[in-house]
Amino acid sequence: MTVHNIRHGDASDGALSEAVGGRLSRVDGPAKITGAAKYAVEQRLEGLAYAVLVESTIASGKVRAIDTTAAEAAPGVLQVLTPDTIISLRTASDWFGTPPPDKPYCPLARDITFSGQHVAAVVAETFEQAVAAAALVKVSYDETPSIVDLSDAKAGDGIPIDAMTKEWGDAQAAFASAPVRICAAYNTPREYQAPMEPHGLIARWEDDQLTVWEPSQWLDGMARTYAEWFGVPFENVRLVSPYIGGGFGSKALALSHGAVAACAARMLGRPVRLVMTRPQTFTGYGGRAATRQTVAIGADANGKIQSIVHRGVNETSIDGMWVEPLGSVTSIMYATPTFSSKQNVVRVNSVVPGAMRAPGENPSAFGIESAIDELAYEVGIDPLEIRLRNYAEQDPHAKKAWSTRQLREAFATGAERFGWFRRTPEPRSMRDGNQLIGWGVAAGTYPVRRAYGEAIVRILADGSVEVESSSIDMGQGTYTILAQTAAETVGVRADDVVVKLGDSRFPRAGVTGGSRLAGVMTGAVYKAATSALDQLVGLAISDPRSPFHALQANTLVVANGRIGSPRGDGPDVSIAELLKSVGRDHIEATGDTMPANSTSDDRYKNYTTIAMALPHTEGDYSRHSWCAHFIEVRVDEDFGTVRVSRVVSALDSGRLYNPKLAESQWKGGIIMGIGQALLEEGIMDRRHGRIVNNNLADYLVPTNADIPDIEVISVGIPDLHSSVLGGKGVGELAIVGVAPAIANAVFHATGKRIRDLPITLEKLI
Amino acid sequence: MKDFSYLRAASVDAALQAAALPGAMLLAGGTTLIDLAKCGVTEPETLVDITHLKGLNSIEVGERGATIGALARMGHVADHGDIKSRFPAVSEALWQAASAQIRNMATIGGNLMQRTRCPYFRDPANFPACNKREPGSGCSAIGGVTRGHAVLGTSNACIAMYPGDLAVALVAFDAVVHLGLRQVPVDDFFLLPGTTPNREHAIEPGEMITAIEIPGSASARRSTYLKIRDRQSYEFAAASAAVGVEFEADGRTIRDLRVALGGVATKPWRARAAEDALKGKVLEPDAVRAASLLAVEGAVDHGANHYKIELAPRVVARAILKLGETA
Ligand SMILES: Cc1cc2nc3c(=O)[nH]c(=O)nc-3n(C[C@H](O)[C@H](O)[C@H](O)COP(=O)(O)OP(=O)(O)OC[C@H]3O[C@@H](n4cnc5c(N)ncnc54)[C@H](O)[C@@H]3O)c2cc1C
């Protein structure tokens, strides 16, 4: 079986579950379920010391003094780090690789710009001793007024981000003269990735060599940052991250707590472990920025859009820059002759926000997909029909053809399975006792981000196959699909493939973010495996010791770990037997997807920065994944509680390398979207500029009881403009559009339009 | 969390003696105690483990009522056949509390002693002011995030909500807490914050809960616990109601009614005014809704928790009407 005959990306793809497209279960599953999988900070190292962070309790001001006397005298304490005692680091470049300013970097702050900032750290012989001593560190401050959030009077309008401006035609004028106009503001709060495995690491120095065991979505990028901080060569830093207990965007960068641990290890000459507490995971790094958007749509009486005017604002920190691209979906979802989108960012006293599942697209879709629903009611057209009337036949912004866009198919298939045509249009028209029932629809999209990857494929003496790559598996299934790719390409069973990931010594990979990894790495493994296979077949044909030598064949077939001639005549031997007969103990091939003339500098840049990622509109096509969510909610008319009772989503991620894993990621995205719609929100004490629900009893994510059966249907077709094997992004797509589908369903149920997430009960009673 | 010593008590008397010493605390399931120790709220010097003590985990249900040992696990009580049939509200309150894992660990005695979820109370490093933790230090919640705080029974010193479910059902059915030989009605066991929010329970050092006793009654037999919250499971109540009703022979006229509220008050809140308004009346939706409003008489909100005043009566009304339907 070869991968050249591309099949439809649905569940029927791949008759063999082990081939690409088959429904192979997660190969890392048993190790995780039995506890055999060792996560980064579970390494047992000789002489390990434990670091605990001390955080600022004010949101703005200066550290006046830090009294470490009591902490230093506490049992087991090895060292107390403050801005004055910690070794000085160099500033590292950002993730675009922009050369950094030539100034020192201190991961412990003197100038406080948010509550929860690291100001000191205690290292002790045991974790408990470090915790006890950290409580004895006394920090005094000179406090200054803080800017709490977007609604703070001191926040102002923020900084215009010109690069985010997208305009064509005279959208303002077209809006002003449109027969039908709607305009509303939509808000999303701070949301948090809340991975089960908190952030943490073990750092160990051996001379000038640093090893860091740390959950990572980007080994090479984080290794670069550590190397730059300490001024050692990139090769001197080894990042190890075999398993990751959830990242959702939050584990792609080396962060200040990592610098603290690595400094402590260097200063002490002992390995140091530092793990964030759950509350620290709300302030030690950024969640999704709070956003505010206004969406104005002008249309004719038939609901045909004439103008979209969009303004967005997201918060960023006082000294960092985070732009959450709020016009990303707004500018491509619907055909419109005129369009204007602009965005500002506002500085507030918060940790710099970060990437969280579908940054940009997620809040963007909440705005436009709510607004189009409002337009549907305004003109009295079915919310599904209005989406079809304004269907974008090409990318309205880039003015390029879609590589593939199975959104019409998604609408049709989803509506059919959901039974959309039985919906009664009036709000409050469907009920079951005290439960008001509402049906909502919304679309989602995520661009195909492409970059390059490398892999080694080895065929070993026993006939098994080994794959190595510094890419990672945070639960999305990299181990599994790379095993499938190598198995199918070489012609062995997936059971006979061992995939090794998560070590920066392995062939390189870029960031696991933006849903790009599967497309990139299946391509690299496919290339490496193809060349290993070529070597194997070449040996079999040409080596005088080979049983096939006399056959004078042009080619041979490898399947199920055995080699034979295409017509089935002649010898039939196992890979192990062949290697033995030709006297080889292994075959090894490296494959990458880099352009042919790439220099080693290009490679370094590609794998340690995001500067070389290919734009999704490069060349003649605009490349995106698409989906349509159909959601039923039940709202208790007395209590205002919203329960999602049915979800049918049809999704176009192109070809699926493993439908079982893709479905699982889609469902995960939908579940996270239900949380975003109904539960998740960082709640701020405005006097202190501090999130008070910084734990998993108070920051609510959905439980099993909140999640109904979710039906996901693949409507994708292979898209060879998007990746070597025809897949598009999977991981981020499905969360996009869930929150507006729920808000739209809540409107249908209750007649109340909720434009501020989450939709908690007090907004409906 | 600071170092502490650990002691396994050999008998109830030994446990009481050890626990009377300063800095000593009883350890049952540990789901509240260890949690608060990690937050730096409780700093025991000695933990006196009582979980293995014999004879304290029984569940006895007879005609006159139920006696539940202090060490019975929440999960066992929730699932007990006679509790389900004679005290449905008690079983339902437990089923809807916490998570399966916590219910399997946590004990009934520990459950009565659980502390408020006020986020300021739980974060001493960032919010030193908390009268419940440090008498006289002030209240960080007033003027802050109050969405989960009480609207009934508050004082200027503290507005912390009592978060438990079981005790709401207990107070509705006049349960009694056994502290060894001393017995205290549940309603008196929980104290209003007043000027001493640090004192939450009518229990003295050197005492321990040995059992709770719930008198049997017709209203307990026809009872329910309705808990409303944003998340379907594993969340404290936005508002809840334990309700029991006994009808006259006609099956419509209310002879006895019990109403208690959770999630809205500083202690499990018996709503006698609502009960009295309906006793002797025919169960009828408008009358039930009107009477339910009396359950929140005197409520005072602090902004973000205003919705509780709207919500609680609706929860009470729904619960009463539901019991009427099954008449
Ligand atoms: C995330 C989370 C969610 C929760 N959700 C809910 C909920 O929805 N509803 C609900 O009702 N509860 C909820 N709880 C609280 C839970 O029910 C309590 O933590 C539990 O019942 C405490 O019992 P325990 O045996 O573990 O007590 P422990 O933690 O062992 O003890 C608690 C306190 O009681 C004291 N104590 C224990 N036994 C006795 C005794 N016999 N006599 C005197 N003092 C004693 C201890 O010294 C300690 O001060 C939740 C808890 C958590 C952590």
Ligand code: SF4
């Ligand atoms: S409400 Fe009570 S528990 Fe909360 S901060 Fe105020 S005094 Fe402390």
